[in-house]
Amino acid sequence: MIPAGFEYHRPGDIASAIGILEEHGDEARVIAGGHSLIPMMKLRMAEMGHLVDLQAIEELKGIEVGSDTVTLGAMVTQHELITHDGLAAAIPLIREAALQIADPQVRYVGTVGGNVANGDPGNDMPGLMQCLNATFDLSGPDGNRSVAAREFYEAAYFTAREDEEILTRISIPVPGAGVGQAYEKQKRKIGDYATAAAAVMVGNGTASVAMTNLADTPVWSESASAALADGDVNGCVAAMLDAIEPVADNRGPVEFKKHVAGVMLRRAIDRAQNRAG
Amino acid sequence: MNDQTLTPEERAANLKGMGSSRKRVEDVRFTQGKGNYVDDIKLDGMLFGDFVRSPYAHARVVSVNKEAALALPGVIAVLTAEDLSPLGLHWMPTLAGDKQMVLADGKVLFQGQEVAFVVAEDRYIAADAAELVEVEYEELPVLTDPFEALKSDVVLREDLEGQTEGAHGPRKHHNHIFTWEQGDKDATEAILAEADVVAEEMVYYHRTHPCPLETCGSVASMDKVTGKLTLYGTFQAPHAIRTVVSLISGIAEHNIRVISPDIGGGFGNKVGAYAGYVCSVVASIVTGKPVKWVEDRMENLMSTAFARDYWMQGKIAATKDGKITGLWCHTTADHGGFDACADPTKFPAGFMNICTGSYDIPTAYLAVDGVYTNKAPGGVAYRCSFRVTEAAYFIERMIEVLAIKLNMDAAELRRINFIKADQFPYQSALGWEYDSGDYHTAWDKALKAVDYEGLRAEQAQRVEEFKAGKTRKLLGIGLTHFTEIVGAGPVKNCDILGLGMFDSCEIRIHPTGSAIARLGTISQGQGHATTFAQIIASEIGLPADDITLEEGDTDTAPYGLGTYGSRSTPVAGAATAMAARKIRAKAQMIAAYLLEVHDDDVEWDVDRFAVKGAPERFKTMKEIAFAAYNQAIPGLEPGLEAVSYYDPPNMTYPFGAYICVMEIDVDTGEWDVRKFYALDDCGTRINPMIIDGQVHGGVTEALAIAMGQEIAYDEMGNVKTGTLMDFFLPTAWETPNYITDYTVTPSPHHPIGAKGVGESPNVGGVPCFSNAVHDAFRPFGLVQSHMPHDHWRIWKIANGLGMHG
Amino acid sequence: MSKMHVKLTVNGKEVEGLAEPRTLLIHFLREDLKITGPHIGCETSHCGACTVDIDGKSVKSCTTFVAQVNGADITTVEGLTNDDGSLGVLQEMFREHHGLQCGFCTPGMITRAHRLLQENPNPTEEEIRFGMAGNLCRCTGYQNIVKAISASADMLNAQKEAAE
Ligand SMILES: Cc1cc2nc3c(=O)[nH]c(=O)nc-3n(C[C@H](O)[C@H](O)[C@H](O)COP(=O)(O)OP(=O)(O)OC[C@H]3O[C@@H](n4cnc5c(N)ncnc54)[C@H](O)[C@@H]3O)c2cc1C
Ligand code: FES
Numbered sequence A: 001m002i003p004a005g006f007e008y009h010r011p012g013d014i015a016s017a018i019g020i021l022e023e024h025g026d027e028a029r030v031i032a033g034g035h036s037l038i039p040m041m042k043l044r045m046a047e048m049g050h051l052v053d054l055q056a057i058e059e060l061k062g063i064e065v066g067s068d069t070v071t072l073g074a075m076v077t078q079h080e081l082i083t084h085d086g087l088a089a090a091i092p093l094i095r096e097a098a099l100q101i102a103d104p105q106v107r108y109v110g111t112v113g114g115n116v117a118n119g120d121p122g123n124d125m126p127g128l129m130q131c132l133n134a135t136f137d138l139s140g141p142d143g144n145r146s147v148a149a150r151e152f153y154e155a156a157y158f159t160a161r162e163d164e165e166i167l168t169r170i171s172i173p174v175p176g177a178g179v180g181q182a183y184e185k186q187k188r189k190i191g192d193y194a195t196a197a198a199a200v201m202v203g204n205g206t207a208s209v210a211m212t213n214l215a216d217t218p219v220w221s222e223s224a225s226a227a228l229a230d231g232d233v234n235g236c237v238a239a240m241l242d243a244i245e246p247v248a249d250n251r252g253p254v255e256f257k258k259h260v261a262g263v264m265l266r267r268a269i270d271r272a273q274n275r276a277g
Numbered sequence B: 001m002n003d004q005t006l007t008p009e010e011r012a013a014n015l016k017g018m019g020s021s022r023k024r025v026e027d028v029r030f031t032q033g034k035g036n037y038v039d040d041i042k043l044d045g046m047l048f049g050d051f052v053r054s055p056y057a058h059a060r061v062v063s064v065n066k067e068a069a070l071a072l073p074g075v076i077a078v079l080t081a082e083d084l085s086p087l088g089l090h091w092m093p094t095l096a097g098d099k100q101m102v103l104a105d106g107k108v109l110f111q112g113q114e115v116a117f118v119v120a121e122d123r124y125i126a127a128d129a130a131e132l133v134e135v136e137y138e139e140l141p142v143l144t145d146p147f148e149a150l151k152s153d154v155v156l157r158e159d160l161e162g163q164t165e166g167a168h169g170p171r172k173h174h175n176h177i178f179t180w181e182q183g184d185k186d187a188t189e190a191i192l193a194e195a196d197v198v199a200e201e202m203v204y205y206h207r208t209h210p211c212p213l214e215t216c217g218s219v220a221s222m223d224k225v226t227g228k229l230t231l232y233g234t235f236q237a238p239h240a241i242r243t244v245v246s247l248i249s250g251i252a253e254h255n256i257r258v259i260s261p262d263i264g265g266g267f268g269n270k271v272g273a274y275a276g277y278v279c280s281v282v283a284s285i286v287t288g289k290p291v292k293w294v295e296d297r298m299e300n301l302m303s304t305a306f307a308r309d310y311w312m313q314g315k316i317a318a319t320k321d322g323k324i325t326g327l328w329c330h331t332t333a334d335h336g337g338f339d340a341c342a343d344p345t346k347f348p349a350g351f352m353n354i355c356t357g358s359y360d361i362p363t364a365y366l367a368v369d370g371v372y373t374n375k376a377p378g379g380v381a382y383r384c385s386f387r388v389t390e391a392a393y394f395i396e397r398m399i400e401v402l403a404i405k406l407n408m409d410a411a412e413l414r415r416i417n418f419i420k421a422d423q424f425p426y427q428s429a430l431g432w433e434y435d436s437g438d439y440h441t442a443w444d445k446a447l448k449a450v451d452y453e454g455l456r457a458e459q460a461q462r463v464e465e466f467k468a469g470k471t472r473k474l475l476g477i478g479l480t481h482f483t484e485i486v487g488a489g490p491v492k493n494c495d496i497l498g499l500g501m502f503d504s505c506e507i508r509i510h511p512t513g514s515a516i517a518r519l520g521t522i523s524q525g526q527g528h529a530t531t532f533a534q535i536i537a538s539e540i541g542l543p544a545d546d547i548t549l550e551e552g553d554t555d556t557a558p559y560g561l562g563t564y565g566s567r568s569t570p571v572a573g574a575a576t577a578m579a580a581r582k583i584r585a586k587a588q589m590i591a592a593y594l595l596e597v598h599d600d601d602v603e604w605d606v607d608r609f610a611v612k613g614a615p616e617r618f619k620t621m622k623e624i625a626f627a628a629y630n631q632a633i634p635g636l637e638p639g640l641e642a643v644s645y646y647d648p649p650n651m652t653y654p655f656g657a658y659i660c661v662m663e664i665d666v667d668t669g670e671w672d673v674r675k676f677y678a679l680d681d682c683g684t685r686i687n688p689m690i691i692d693g694q695v696h697g698g699v700t701e702a703l704a705i706a707m708g709q710e711i712a713y714d715e716m717g718n719v720k721t722g723t724l725m726d727f728f729l730p731t732a733w734e735t736p737n738y739i740t741d742y743t744v745t746p747s748p749h750h751p752i753g754a755k756g757v758g759e760s761p762n763v764g765g766v767p768c769f770s771n772a773v774h775d776a777f778r779p780f781g782l783v784q785s786h787m788p789h790d791h792w793r794i795w796k797i798a799n800g801l802g803m804h805g
Numbered sequence C: 001m002s003k004m005h006v007k008l009t010v011n012g013k014e015v016e017g018l019a020e021p022r023t024l025l026i027h028f029l030r031e032d033l034k035i036t037g038p039h040i041g042c043e044t045s046h047c048g049a050c051t052v053d054i055d056g057k058s059v060k061s062c063t064t065f066v067a068q069v070n071g072a073d074i075t076t077v078e079g080l081t082n083d084d085g086s087l088g089v090l091q092e093m094f095r096e097h098h099g100l101q102c103g104f105c106t107p108g109m110i111t112r113a114h115r116l117l118q119e120n121p122n123p124t125e126e127e128i129r130f131g132m133a134g135n136l137c138r139c140t141g142y143q144n145i146v147k148a149i150s151a152s153a154d155m156l157n158a159q160k161e162a163a164e
C-alpha cells in the first residue's frame, strides 16, 4: 500500500496551479483533501508525476450565504459544511447529507470540490448538487466557464471537466421558503458508500429528486421531479426506478438495490413533504 | 498501615487478588502510545521485505523475472521458490499434518499466494520493486465450491497425486483431505428412522477472518558471529514457533530466540506459521541483516488464516413432546489450498464433536470431510476453541429448527433437554466428559432478566400489527445456551506437531517480597500481566502490584503452547496456581522454623502463616521471603522459587445463556439490536472487570460475523471483501450496549476452579444474533437461512416470504 | 524521487527532516521521528488507528502525504501525557474504565477523543458513538471506550470549573 513517487507542488493561486497542470499535461493531477485520491494512489490505480496541492489557494476557500445564492469554495471541507450555521439555515439539506458521508476524520479533510470533481458514482455530493441544481465554476488555460451539475457527469470518473481545469466554486440557488428537503441514505455501516441514497426537494409546486450510487453517474430525473411537483409520489418513484441502472456488488444484487432505491426515495419524499409544511 | 490492626478482609483487599477488578498494569504503556508492537521494532541496518502475490486463484507459474526489480537501487534480493529449495524451505509443514508452499513452487492455489519475496532498504523501495517483478502465469480452472471440488477432475494438489492416505486417514478423491468420524453411526441412523419427529437442515457457517487490528509481521535477525537467530513476531505461540523454525531450518533450538512483543489482538490469526515469517528468516540469513516483514490489511484478509467455512448437514430426532433422542451431522469443511488448520493433531475438525451442546442427547454421530479448494488456507480457531463456534452454531440452529417442527417455544425445548446439574460430570455421546454445569439455573435467570414472556407477548402483538399493515418492522428474540470446551488440553489426547498441550509458569520471589513470574503463554489484550499476578497474589499473599509478569521470550520463559482457544486461564492459570502453591509449601516450612514450631502447627492466613490457636504469632510472606535468602534453614535450600508444568486432567466447559432482541426493517434489511443480555458462567472469576471487557469484545465480534463479516469469493476465486469497507467490522455506531451477568459453577478439576472466558461470547453470540434474525421471520414461515445476515440477505428472506407485495 | 525538506511541530517540538513527497505521514512519524504511538491498522483509511491531530483536526495519517502537512502543528497520543509524565485525563479514564485491551487502537482512539471533547465538552452517548465512528476497535466492543470518554468529559469539566 505504498504509492508511486511524484513531484509535489503547492501553488498559491489558481493561475499558477493551472500553469503547472498545463506544463505537465496528464502527468499532473490536483489534490484537495486526498481522501479519494490517496487510497487510489496507494493501490497504484492512480499514478502521476506531479501532484498539485490546492490547499494554499485562498480563492478556493470560504462559504458565502447570499439571499438567493450560496457559493462554496471548492476547498471547503465537509466538516466546514456541517459546522456552518448560516449554511444550515439556508440549505439544511447540505448538512444533513454531509453528516452521512464517511466518518469524522474523513470529513475534516474531504472537500466539496474533490467530492464533486472525483466522478465516483459512490460520492454523495454530486447527486445532492444535481438535486439543488448547482453550478460548477471551472478555470482552465482557456479561461473560466460554468457547467450545471446536471450536465457535469458523463460516466464513472468521466466529467465535463478538462484535465487542465480546476473546479473553483460551486453556486447553489437558495430554495424558497416552503421547500422541504431531505437526504436518505442506506449504508452498511459508517464509513461505507451508499447502497442507495436519495436527495429530495419539494414544495411551492416545484420538486427535484436525485439519487446516488445507482448508476455510473448520479441520477437526476426530470420526469421523476415533474411527477413529484404534481404531487404524484408513485409516478415520481416509478420514473426514478426507470432511470437508475444499479449493478450488483457486495452491497447486494440488482433487485435489492432497486427495491431499496424506491424505499429511500419514498422516505426522503415523505420527510421533505413534512418539512415543506 | 499496621498489619496488626487490619482485618483479614482488609489484608486480602490490599493484595488485589482474585475477584478484584484490579486496573490493568499494561494500560500505563498502551495509553501513552508506548506499547512495543512488532512494527515498532527497529534494528540497526534493518531491511524490509514485501511479497509479490498471485492475482490468480489457480494458475501455473511459468516464469518469474527479477531483473528489473534487482536493478532498482536499494533492492538487495528477490527470493523465489527456486532460491529456497536448496535449503528445503520452499515448502513448510502445516499444523495439520499437511505441507504448504512458502513461495509458489510451479503453481499457485489461491489469490494472494506468495510468489516472490523482495528485500530492500525500506518499505517504499520494496513496494516499488515488487511492482517490477514480472511473473508469467497460465490460468487453470478454479474450484471455489467444496462440493464441486469433490466431483471435479481438476487436481488442485498435484504434489499429493496418487497419495490415497493423508495425515488423518484415507483420501477418497484427489481434492479430499480426510474424513473424521465420531459417535455411533448405526445407532444414530436407527433412531432417526424410528423417531416421532426428525428435523433436517443444512447449516452453513460462512468463511470469515479474525482480522485483529494489528496485522501479522516479523523481524528476523541472524547474528552470523554468534550463530544465533532472534525472531520477533506476532506469535500467539512463541515456543511452538521456535520448535517449528528449528525443525524446518535446521538451526539448533538453543540458537533460536523467539520473542512475541506486544500483540495487537490475535483471535486465532496469529497461531499459524506464515510464509512471511519464513521468508524474513531466510532473507536475514542470506543478507546477514535484520529483515522486517509486515503485511498490509488486504494481504492479511486474503492470505493469512481464515476461519469457519463449514457446511453442516444436520438431522435431529425427538419425541412428540420434545425430548431429543438423537443427533446426526455431516460436515463438508472447505480448507482452501493447503490444510493449515490449527487444531490439536488428533482432532482434524477440532472439537466439533462438542456439537451436542448443552443437551442430554443419548445418541449422536458426526462425520467431517475436509476438502481442498482454490481459497486461502487456514481454518483457525477464531476467538473460539477449535471449531467450537461452528459446533455451537450448528446445535443452536438445529434446536430452533426442531422447535419449529414441533411447534414449540424454543426456550422451553432447550429447558427440557438440558443436561441436569446432578448429571455432572457428564459423559457426552460424542466422547467428552463435561466437568460441571448448572444450565437450568443460568437459563431461568436469563429468561427472567429479560422478561422473556413479556417479550414474546410484544412479539405476538408486533406480528398482528405487521399483518394489519401498521408497521414494517419485525421483532426477533434470539436465544442461545452454549457450552464451550476450552483449555486444550490433556497431553494424553492433545498435541500440536507432537508437542503436548500443557503450559507452564515459573515464579521467583525476591528477598524483599516482590516477585517475577514467567509463563509460556502470551497476552494479546487479555490482560495476563494483570490477572495472573492476581492468582499469585491470592495464592501466596504478596500484593499483585509487587508481582511482575513476563511472557513471550523463549530465552527466559518456560516452555508453553501459547494463548488461543481460551487455554491461558485453564492451563497456564492452573500452572500459575500450582507453582505458587509449591512456593507456599516451602514458605510454610520457613515460617514454622522462624516461629519455632512444627510445620503442621502453622496455618495460612491471607498473607502470612500464623501459629494455630495463636494468630498474634505469625510471619508474613514478606518476612518469609527475606528469611529464605538470609538465613541458613536446616534441611532447606536457600531461595524461594518454583516452576510448574501443568498437564490438565480434563478440558473445562464454560457455558452461558445469551438473549438478543432485534428490530428488523423488512423493506431495507436493516437491523437494530435493542437489547443484548449475556450471562456467562466461567467458573471462578479472577477479574470481573476484565471478564466484562472480554464479553463486550467477544459479542461484538459475534455481531460482526453474524451480520456481515465475510471472506467472499467470486467464481474466479477473487476475494471480494479485501478491505475494511467490505469486510464488516462494526463501528461504535452500529454496536449496541450489552448487559452482562453471571453464575459461578467452578471447575472441579482446576486448582482455582476457573474455566476461561475470552471466547465464550463469540461462541454464544453468533447463534444468538442469527437466531434473532430467524426468530423475527419464524411467524411467517422461515425455517433456515444462511449467514451472514447483511442487509440484502435479510431483505431476500423478506422477499422470499412475499413481504414486498 | 528527490527528497524535500519537511518541517513540522510535533507534540510542541519543532522537528525537521528530509522525505520523499510520497512519504505517508504515518511512516514519517513512525520511521523517521520514531513516534510509534500512532499505529497502522488498515492503510486504507478505514480503521483510525493512525489518527493524529493536525492543526486542530483529527486526521488519518495513513492517508496523508507528509508533503501536504509541511509546516503543520501535529499532536499524537504521546503529546497527551501530562508534562510531569503522569497520564492525561483521557489516558487515565481509558485505564480506569477498561477502555482498551490489546491497546492497538488506543492511541488513535484517545487522540480522536481529545479533539471530540475540544469541540463538544458535554457529549451525549450518541454523540460519542457518532464522533468516534472513524476508529475501529476489535477488542472492547466500544462500551467501555464510550464510558471512558464520557467520564473524561466530566472530569475535564470539573477541572475547568475548579480552575475558574
Ligand atoms: C473511509 C472513507 C469513506 C468515505 N465515504 C464516503 C461517502 O460515504 N460518501 C462520499 O461522498 N464520499 C466518501 N468518501 C470520499 C471522501 O468524501 C473524499 O474526501 C471525497 O470524495 C473527495 O474529496 P477530497 O477533497 O478528499 O478529494 P481528492 O481525493 O483530493 O480528490 C479527488 C479527485 O478529484 C480531483 N479534484 C479534487 N479537487 C479538485 C478541484 N478543485 N478541481 C478539479 N479536480 C479536483 C482530484 O484530482 C481527484 O481526482 C469516503 C472516503 C473514505 C476514505
Ligand atoms: S491505518 Fe490509517 S485508517 Fe487504518
Ligand code: FES
Pocket: B213, B264, B265, B525, C099, C100, C101, C102, C103, C104, C105, C106, C136, C137, C138, C139, C140
Ligand atoms: S483494544 Fe485491541 S483493537 Fe481496540
